[in-house]
Amino acid sequence: MSNGYDARSISNSHSQLEESSDVGSNLLRQRRLLKQAYEKFQFKSRKLGYLHNVYSRVLLLLGILQVIGIIFFTKGFLLSRTVLPNIASCENDDCWKASHFNKTVLLVIDALRFDFVIPVEESPMVYHNKLTTLYDLSIHEPENSLLLKFIADPPTTTLQRLKGLTTGSLPTFVDAGSNFDGDTIDEDNWVSQLNSHNRNVAFVGDDTWTAMFNPFIYQNLSYPYESLNVWDLHTVDNGVIEHLFPIINESNDWDFLIGHFLGVDHCGHRHGPRHFAMAEKLIQMDQVINQVIDSIDDETLLIIIGDHGMDETGNHGGESTDEVESTLFMYSKKPSFGRFQAPNAYEIQNKGSNYRWVNQIDLVPSISMLTGIPIPFNNLGQPIEECFTGPCHTPLDLASANYHASNQINNYRQNSETLKDDSQVNELFQEIQSLWDSISQEDNSNISALNEKCVEYQKISLERCKDLWARFDMLGICIGIGIIAASLVITVVYSKLVPSVVIPQLNEQMFTSSLALIFVYLVVMASIHLILKPEHLSLTMALALGVAIGIINGTLAPIMDRYSLQWLIGKLIELLHWDFWTYLGLLLITLHSLIFTSNSFIIWEDKICSFFLLTFGVCALFASFRLNTALKRLITSYHALSFIISTRLVSVITLCREEQQPKCNTTFGKSLWAILLLFLASYFLPATIKGFYNISSSYQGAAPLWIDKGMRYSIFVIGLYWALDYIENNDYMNKSLDIPFPILASIKFTISRLIFGITMVAANIGWLMGPLCVKINVMNEENKEQGPKEVKILGYGNVYGSSYFLLIANFTCAILLFNKPLGALSICVLVHQILTLLELANLLRIRTNLISVVVLILLSYLHFFTTGHQATLQAIHWETGFMMTEKITFPLTHIGIIFNTLGPFIIVYLSVPLLVLWKIPPTNKPISLIGKVAENCTALSAYQTCLTLSTLIMTANFRRHLMVWKIFAPRFMLNGILTILLNVTVFGVGFYIALGRIVRKINNIFGK
Template identity: 55%
Template sequence: MDSVLRQRILKQVGDRLNIRAKKLNNSHWSYVKVLILFIILQLIGVTFFLKGFLLSRTVLDNTSTCVNENCFKPSHFNKAVLIVIDALRFDFVIPNEGSKEMYHNQLPVLYDLTQSHKENSLLLKFIADPPTTTLQRLKGLTTGSLPTFIDAGSNFNGDVIDEDNWISQLYYNNKSVAFIGDDTWTALFNPFFNQKLSFPYDSLNVWDLHTVDNGVIEHIFPLLENNNKKDWDVMIAHLLGVDHAGHRYGPKHFSMAAKLKQMNEFISNVISEIDNETLLLVMGDHGMDQTGNHGGESKDEVEAALFMYSKKPFFGRLEDSYYNISNAGKYHRSVNQIDLVPTLSLLLGLPIPYNNLGIPIQECFNNNIENLARANFETVTQIQNYRNSSSILAGDEEINNKYQELFEIYKKNSYDKTDFNVAALNYQALSLDRCKNLWARFDLLSISIGVSLLFVSLCLMLTYSKIIPSIVICQLNDQFFNVGVFSMFLGITITNSIFFVLRPETLNFAWSSLLGVGFGIIIGILVPLMDRYSIPWLLAQIRENVLDGGWSYLSFAFLLIHCLIFASNSFVIWEDKIVSFLLSTFGFISLIRNLQKKYSANDTSSNLSKILGIYHSLMFIILQRLSSTITLCREEQHPYCRSNFEITWWSVLLLYITSYLLPECLKAFYNITSSYQTAAQMWISKGLKYSMVCVAVYWTLELIEHDDKFSSLSFINLEVLKSIKLTISRTILGISLIAANISWSFGPICIKLEINDNNNSKEKSAVSNKGKEAYIVGYGNVYGSSYFLLIVNFLVAVLMATKPLGELSLFLLVNQILSLLELADILQLKNHSIITVVLSLLAYSNFFSTGHQATLQSIQWEIGFLATETIMFPFNQIPIILNTFGGFIICSLTAGLLSVYKRSPSSKPITLISKIAENLIFFIMINLFLAFGSTLMTTFFRRHLMVWKIFAPRCFFSCMVLIVINAITIITIVSTGFVVKKFFYITN
């Protein structure tokens, strides 16, 4: 009977545990599902905003032809050799006596020829239209049209150009085009190249300085031999070594000097090989800034060089007033890159591409004023034809009247050709300016929808995380999801019905359906809430639950100040300093709060808490100050900022020191709760330490490989070094992102069972048995100690993808996070908004101190080749994401730690999961608030002079951060829930 009763009791207990476990599991996944709904709503808002804000222009598919197929050809050139030296900045080719910069005076052949053979050569500043990315520049150089900002995102995804261009005109006029070099050209023009004379090379491996250049040199000279000249009419060669040297080392490195010397010799050899009927053009597609990057619109990025050469005297000169006279000499006039299109087309006897907006380069025609007038007339006629074919441009009466005046003047038997040429230049300048203004028309409907969805999402998340009680949210989660999914289909039906009635120009069926999904999610969240609460009640709870004290007001002030940065271009420029100031302010206020605690002779624990609070406050301030000294300056911050983000011997040496210090710091924090047991010892003392040593070895080899003091040594085998580096990076990334996380999922536990006669540690749970007691060491932080090992896994991956000074910044970040966790415990702020706000600020601070700014050119593209030498998805993209958003990844994972740090296994695990979800959603909400503020201010300043230089890049960065944080938050809530459920099963 006792046995049967015991079995019944055990069965009842087991059934109850199973019910509780099932309820816990359902509750956990309900939070995940609702979080996914919020994420979808945010993504829809961001997508609509970007659709409306990113400018695009309508490309006409017309193709130019010559009257009676007889094109104007004012030159003797039957062939042309076009050499593009990627990132050939203008000051790379002019002399600079007395300069100690390595990139000066290394490529003198172009300038020397313009001085000694003025009628045979021409050297000009070649002004690029931003964005200064290669693919967009090639489009401008061949079509004569202007890029829009949205084109920058397609720099790594080029499609065949479908608008008229001089390369396709060569093809349609039975001309043969040979090509060697950067494979971006084949992505754009492959159908028009002579396939037997096409030799493309992989273009995006910025760590490879020589393969493309050596390939060009190998193939170009055989094609220049007399026997092979009949096989081609135009030859294009695109070299990448200068650009890659800039990306990898910057322009001041010896590798840049070596590359420029190589280009000087190469061009000299090409000049000696061409004949009298061949036109040689040497140009840069853009420049580079002082860090070696490009993409923006700074002077160094947009000023490239254009050199033209003919063995027959051909080029004229304008009056001196047209040129910039400098110490290096004159004849440095600036021309737009689109001006190459009509110039080259006319010189080769081709129709000017239909979408061209440029004007002929006058020096190529003014040796005969009749030819210059004819060239200008042909071009303005082509521009007017383009304008007449465009519904947007055709109605400009001022432009039309100017063209009509030019047409009437030109048709006269006698006219002042000098005045006509000036008038033609004025016509083209006005037309270009009008086009730029008209193409800056934003889709305000899509922008408004996007900003509105972000705002509604912000309000819903605030209500969900801070206003409605957790117990109610837990009960409503399934309703939110079920009603939301049903409402999506209802929303799609309603929005498409409206679409078919109104048919707005900027929305199609797909966009209308996407909007319906967004409305459906909003309805799915609102209906269950409105069924229980009224709007006045919800508003009344804001003061009670959101602004409930001094710390709450401080967190709101920090968040508001950070958001208001976007209202001023100057504040955006200095965001790194503002964020650092806010963090230091938090540390200072925390210090004051700890100093205000009263000393008690009878309360040792309270006194110790005060001392520790003071210590961690000071450490937080000191670490922030150290972190802020690591800088990569924006162009606009000069001369008040000096970059120091470089790979040096001392920075690599510090990596070895931090590989010892960081594990020891983590060990010390684990020992606070006696949690440095079993799995923690393996993960931290072995895994983290050895991984950091391997990362330090990697950067040591990188430095050896590219330091001229070592790379020239005979016993240094560069191929072996590359193999070792690839092995290290692949091993570390593979272990940290895959193997270690799989191992972690099987449940590392940072506790230890001890049997002692007497032990009073507060961090141990005791069980008596026959006079002895069994103690579970580390019981007071079972959740936090286990979960933090997951953060260590991702930390190792981020360290591997970060440059040495950035790794030092991450070392400081981890210690700041640990001090922040201790302050949250000491000041009893674990689930308070101020800790989450500070955590978000730490992520932004680390972004700036790891060598980044909210600019396109600060992206460290070379990190994409950390684990592979070729373009291979996703092995190029993952390191770049880890490098750019590493701080946000670490802080997003830490947001899940706030509720479980220094917490024993809970008797109410569902409540604990709700607290975790609350912190995570609030962390997302902080960044959503910043994204909303950024989109709103960028929309407001859409006509500002600095919109594309400052406001828009910062806005797009906010959107990218929001996407990354949402993705990592899904991992965080799943992982923290996994930890809570694991210890529920263990303790029950």
């Protein structure tokens, strides 16, 4: 008998216990291994994130250094005139005492070019012979009216012109920039003088006046309208008309009335002067002028002026003839004006009539004396003789006006430290004083001599002021150049001379030492400033200099501590054994930098960049013949030819600057065929991108949604936007379809806001959180009995590049929105050229070669020009800031202008990481991958820094050149802006956000 257990059962139970024990230990071992693997993965992931962040911090320091350098140079170079705070008064009986008008109406018709108001026989231009009243009155009522050519001082921008028209001074190149924040003008002017003499100044129109003169304007009769929406042709003008005539006819509570119309200027910006809307605007202004003339009484002076003109594209800001020639018209119902034939009168060929010209600042003493107030203290203008030689004036009146204006200029000069010791000018005024004293003793024989001496004195004084007032701060200029040069040296040493294997460890040392030294130099510079109190160095700039010195020392110290200068020089010599492509890249950088040594080269930079790119394309074509397989030779030659042809085609799109005439024909503009091509681009561009993706089987995952759906529909809707704009602005279609303007405007606003919201908000959020461009394909899933499944990952070989490129697609669609049709077509070609370059870089093995970065940045410059831009103020498309909003709205207005002007640079800067990421599989060395991308990013920074340094040096060298403000200064400003944009786009968005997201995400999925 047994108790239920036998030997076999006992043995079996022991074996089962042993098996269960082995299974448990295996499970524990597997869990332990999994835990160790997970901890190792987490450690690598944290290390990857940490090293990527340290890379980004060092690049941030280099960016800050460059920005500080640009700020120092800008403050030293962009001229700032010292404004004397003195206020003119009549305490010493220095004011003109002759008769003046009780009331004055000043109408400013913005951008009223002189040929808009004179007859032009048999002209095909729609803007000619539409505003006829001014000329007719000057011919038929010569004693009651006066028509003069009104010459503006460049730059011809509204705010600067208003400053000159009210103070009599000559604002410097960026003098107006200090007032864009809406600060009240702090210089003596006739608006404030009217206010201080108890004259009520009524105002309606452009709100620039209230930004500058609001405390001096009679608030009960002030009706400002927002001025910068250049797409709105009617709101401001209709508002002026609505309030102008009730003020004139019904109100007695004003002495001086200002009305500022903007429709002509906005029409020029939006459509150009040849558009039918310009004719309508000029006709409207003609009707308004006639109505005003009918409304004023005999004791009211009417003054009509243009603040500047416009060029043939409708823009202004420069110094071409069409931009500086504006209009001055005066009218009174009582005979008040004479005629004065002067040497500066010249013949208009098509009429045979003499039109005398005067400077715009000459209006200031004239308007002051005609209204019975002191001439503003800083005035440099001279009286307009016709205003003081009419039937109601005696010969002594002109002499008195000339003397009082000269006396005011003398007072200004004697209070200026830089002007008071000019013996020649002072002696000339002593002669004027002697002649005036003799006339005061009733000796009228010297009246003519006095007038001649006064005119001579006023002209010489103006020229001397122009020569002496503009003081460059050479210390600031040299500091700025030195900082930029130091940043270039650091960038080259950091990216090219120091071995890449030590960069990750070096980054941390550079960052920590920089922070420490920045703190030290901040204290030092603050102490030096408080003790020495240097006149030309503010505390803010002293602290900025301390930061720059700290970054320079902090980044160089770890390098010099690890490597000697001799070693670095030897390393540099070793690098001289470069290949052909690197030498070509250096040659292109050198040539591009050298074009800033001549104004003739700068104005043809668009053609030069095109030539450089064609040179690369030809070299790539010849290089393709040396590849080892026929297939590679065929594919590479195809891409090279494609690059050459696309470069040549897009170079046809041109916007000529004034200096290129007559050797350049502008082809950029809005046209129906360009809009139709944009609709075709909505199909062909996504299809082209799909073709490039299919080379590596990467058109998977998120790619179809982004490219085939998102980009295609976005471009199509953008084409629809410009089609509606064309309908709105085409006279025939507008009248035929008869679609109400508010409906068209509402549809266009909806389209632009929808596209921007999708491309810049929804698409980028989706990109950050969305899937990769890969797909898992199970090869033998249907027959499960044939063994283990075979899995193929489609898109594996281009997993980095295909996913990163979707970010480029997002920004491309947003930038396409803000570019006019031809500019949008240029952007489409740019995307194709970037993809072609990526393929060439892969086939020719020049991914991290300098030439690839050089060609990329040359593409950005080429397409800057082919999207309708030049390095000039008047080439900025301000109207694109109002595609999403009717009024200035931060940041929508600013984004529109930035994306339109700098769109090609943004796309190219974001594309730099693709040179490394394109067509490579996941790597188990992500730090090395980030290092290669950083090398390309710093190479791009070095190239742009070379260009910036060259423009700074050449602009400083040619600071007294005749073309410095027309050519050199705008070009240096563009390079300064691009340097800042590069640091924000490449190092901020591209390297830190986008690259970090892609590498970490792929490392989490495929990392080992």
